[in-house]
Amino acid sequence: MAEPLIIAVDDNGEFQLPDEVMARHAWGPGSRLALEVIPGGLLIKSALIEAHDSEPET
Numbered sequence: 001m002a003e004p005l006i007i008a009v010d011d012n013g014e015f016q017l018p019d020e021v022m023a024r025h026a027w028g029p030g031s032r033l034a035l036e037v038i039p040g041g042l043l044i045k046s047a048l049i050e051a052h053d054s055e056p057e058t
Contacts, residue, residue, distance in 0.1 A: 017044075 009015045022028065025046065032047040 005018055007015050034045050034047040036043040
């Protein structure tokens, strides 16, 4: 098992994911992420993008 990455939470409750994690998952500005609370932690994964019709409903 790989060593865990340790990151800090700032005074605003925000944190930044390391660049290598962002690149590995092709996440960048505007990426939508899904957060799931799991026993012992938090799971972060790419959010599913729902397909929408480009034409208005009639």
